[in-house]
Amino acid sequence: MEFGLSQEQTMLADNVGRYLTDRVDLERIRRFAEDGDDADLWQGLAELGIPALLVPESAGGVGLACLDAALVAEALGYHAAPAPFLGTAVAAPIALAGLPAAEALLADVAAGSARVGLAIGEAAGARADAGVTARDGALTGKALFVTDYPADHYLVADRDGGLHLVAAAAAGVSHRPLTTVDRTRPTGELTLKGVRAEPVSDDPAVLGRLLDVTRVMLAADTLGAAQAMLDKAVAYAKEREQFNRPIATFQAVKHMCAEMAADIEPCRAMVWYAAHALDHLPEEAQVTACHTKAHLAEVGKFVAKTATEVHGGMGFTDLLGLHYWFKRIGYNRQLLGTPEHLREEAARAQQLTA
Helix, strand or coil: CCCCCCHHHHHHHHHHHHHHHHHCCHHHHHHHHHHCCCHHHHHHHHHCCCCCCCCCHHHCCCCCCHHHHHHHHHHHHHCCCCCCHHHHHHHHHHHHCCCHHHHHHHHHHHHCCCCEEEECHHHHCCCCCCEEEEECCEEEEEEEEEECCCCCEEEEECCCCCEEEEECCCCCEEEEEECCCCCCCCEEEEEEEEEECEEEECCHHHHHHHHHHHHHHHHHHHHHHHHHHHHHHHHHHHHCEECCEEHHHCHHHHHHHHHHHHHHHHHHHHHHHHHHHHHHCHHHHHHHHHHHHHHHHHHHHHHHHHHHHHCHHHHHCCCCCHHHHHHHHHHHHHCCCCHHHHHHHHHHHCCCCC
């Protein structure tokens, strides 16, 4: 079987890549890290139709597939672009499609005028001081590491596997920003006290699918970030000279770059297949998503470390800004399950362990 991108998918990736190349340089990333304002970038992406990718056509969206979204996630990771993609453009359309009460919200999401945060971290790994309980139609508890923060609405998972839509302005909702290593994507903490929410689903399988999709998107983001770090390392090695020779001519540096390239290249097909499985191979989706995110986390960690070493002492300074990609890869590794946790989950799904 020949498996590759269609002409339309290639054009989508190229268009998003060109837009981000023009708009998201290192200085723009630094400004976002200081002021957190991404309105101009998100508006431009909205004009390209990115928030509408997975929104059904009936709600004013484009109605494309998860593979298309994964291509956008890879481009965003490559440029370390600040954008509310994971919750707003991916999780919200998948979770809220077909929910009558959310039709207007999905239309606003497609237009780029509404943002939806994602508060499902506790479903991937329970924490002693966090978790949301649903009782008598009200939510109480705390959700940590909420992505796409701040938002107009939040998708919140409860302890029993249910999913709820919470308005940020609802009575009993309080939130605050959390400081993480990744300054390119703001993260928050959500506290709920008897909050009335719109029920999305009480079926744990729906939450499970949402986890699978978002994990594949994080893997795609890591793939893009790792590719960017490799490209930066190769470019630097061609320019930096020692003993009157570019360091790219040194065997040790050649081997480092070749090993990074060899590790990254198979990951692209792995991410594509995992994204394809989300829509077309549901029986494989969970295991493939777990293994894909786990493997990309390991490869990303190796590439981030090695690419920084190729730059020598310069790689650890703010001058080159490598740390934005390095930390983004590290944050992706932890969010929604570490490699160890994901491999254990995949083993349980295959009934290989209790």
